[in-house]
Amino acid sequence: MRDTKITVKVTPWNLKLLNTQLSDCCIKRDAFIENLIEIETPKLALEMAGKRQSTAAKRYISGELKRKGPKVVNMKISQSTAQQLNEVVSQCNMVRD
Helix, strand or coil: CCEEEEEEEECHHHHHHHHHHHHHCCCCHHHHHHHHHHHHHHHHHHHHCCCCCCHHHHHHHHHHHHHCCCEEEEEEEEHHHHHHHHHHHHHHCCCCC
16 A cells, blocks of 8 residues: 545634644544544535535635634545545546545
8 A cells, every 4th residue: 555645724713623633643644634634534525426626615614714813734544545535536527635
């Protein structure tokens, strides 16, 4: 399994909360996020089948995230997991972050 890095934007308070909770449980963040993406991506694909966000909706969501002052975070996940996520995001015209 080959790994790749992905970049995500996360609101500072969400990132702090996530890091605190994972640290308290002695769980590695990247491994947890990869497992979460692996489990949720097929479910997201099923829920979004045949649906596509409008450009206006994508722009609105992106703008709201930007307004909250996101932090850019790099995470290492497997290439196959990243590819699955990117395919669903592309098909549905979603904001990945």
